[in-house]
Amino acid sequence: MNDLHRQKPAELLAREGDLTAIRDRLADLGAGDVATEVDEILGAIATYNEQVERQMAKLRDVLRAVERLDSGNGDRQQVQEVIGRFRMSHD
Helix, strand or coil: CCCHHHCCHHHHCCCHHHHHHHHHHHHHCCCHHHHHHHHHHHHHHHHHHHHHHHHHHHHHHHHHHHHHHHHCCCCHHHHHHHHHHHHHHCC
16 A cells, blocks of 8 residues: 555545555455544545635636746736636625
């Protein structure tokens, strides 16, 4: 399982497959109660991913405008317009 026990929370975000595998292995070993604990981690990761996806969907245009400005492919007026639209649609 690639040293899951050593992983920090941020590292576990990319290890759902390994967590699922160890959860299933625990269940096979008759440790369903312990597998449930791993399921809680998987649930927390899923919730986190959903929340981040929702927030990114809201902010995508703003982030894109700022990135374009900083790369020299946009201007401040464009950023201000996008921020204004964001504010109007998320009040």
